[in-house]
Amino acid sequence: MNINEWAGLRVIFNKCQYLRNHIDECENPQQCNPPAFCSNLDGTFTCSCPGGFMEVAGDCVEIDDCQDVTCRQFEECLAGVCSCEAGYQRSISGLCRDQDECSDPFICAGSQNQMCVNNDGSFTCDCITGYTRNGAGLCVDMNECDTNPCGINEDCSNTIGSFTCDCMAGFRRQGSNCVALTTCATTTCDVMSQMCVEVPTVGAQCVCLDGFMSSLSINGCQDVDECLTRPCIGANTVCQNTAGSFECVCQDGFQANPSNVCQGTVCFQ
Ligand SMILES: [Ca+2]
Ligand SMILES: [Ca+2]
Numbered sequence: 001m002n003i004n005e006w007a008g009l010r011v012i013f014n015k016c017q018y019l020r021n022h023i024d025e026c027e028n029p030q031q032c033n034p035p036a037f038c039s040n041l042d043g044t045f046t047c048s049c050p051g052g053f054m055e056v057a058g059d060c061v062e063i064d065d066c067q068d069v070t071c072r073q074f075e076e077c078l079a080g081v082c083s084c085e086a087g088y089q090r091s092i093s094g095l096c097r098d099q100d101e102c103s104d105p106f107i108c109a110g111s112q113n114q115m116c117v118n119n120d121g122s123f124t125c126d127c128i129t130g131y132t133r134n135g136a137g138l139c140v141d142m143n144e145c146d147t148n149p150c151g152i153n154e155d156c157s158n159t160i161g162s163f164t165c166d167c168m169a170g171f172r173r174q175g176s177n178c179v180a181l182t183t184c185a186t187t188t189c190d191v192m193s194q195m196c197v198e199v200p201t202v203g204a205q206c207v208c209l210d211g212f213m214s215s216l217s218i219n220g221c222q223d224v225d226e227c228l229t230r231p232c233i234g235a236n237t238v239c240q241n242t243a244g245s246f247e248c249v250c251q252d253g254f255q256a257n258p259s260n261v262c263q264g265t266v267c268f269q
């Protein structure tokens with residue numbers, strides 16, 4: 001080996017030394033066990049734990065600031081400090097109490113027909129009465145008639161936000177029931193003073209004929225005494241009340257002439 005060859009070997013040796021000292025072990029992503037991070041050093045490397053962790057038997061374990069902390073009800077320990085759990089807030093007494101999220105009037109205002117329902121530690125946005133949540137998550141009118149909520153002889157009508165129960169045709173409301181309407185065929189009215197009328201949703205009614213008025217004291221209707229209103233204005237006339245009507249007749253001693261005017265009978269003699 002001549003001097004030049006020797007020099008060449010030294011160059012190669014120095015390069016190997018350099019490369020060995022400058023290998024970046026951290027290029028291997030699995031060099032350290034997460035969450036440890038790798039630091040390349042001259043000829044070596046280290047694995048270090050990040051902040052909040054400590055090395056225990058080669059592993060990084062979270063430093064538990066809460067290990068010796070005992071929190072009260074509805075509290076949780078975060079970084080060694082007791083804070084109210086989500087949904088709770090510190091009250092004047094110093095304890096964590098349920099937060100009434102519903103005190104915010106807009107908390108359920110993102111969608112129509114909702115109301116806020118507060119509960120311990122949380123709240124819900126429920127559909128208001130008469131509405132139900134559809135597949136799209138919206139509160140829409142509930143068709144209550146689907147569940148047949150009405151009684152016997154009643155028809156259900158769905159309305160926006162509610163529903164109604166009305167008597168079927170041919171029935172009328174009597175208290176909480178629907179009863180069949182009466183008909184004139186089975187109703188007896190006073191033939192002298194009344195006539196029968198079938199009123200929709202009411203049934204057969206006995207109504208007073210003209211010249212009669214309803215009366216609680218007699219069965220049927222009572223004759224109107226038209227003479228009380230002095231309807232006879234012709235000279236020498238007098239009013240005579242009749243059942244259902246009245247007549248204007250000549251006073252005693254008078255007679256109707258051909259023109260239907262009451263004249264003293266003495267004039268005809
Ligand atoms: Ca609450
Ligand atoms: Ca409805």
Ligand SMILES: [Ca+2]
Pocket residue numbers: 211223224225226241242243244245246
């Ligand atoms: Ca009369």
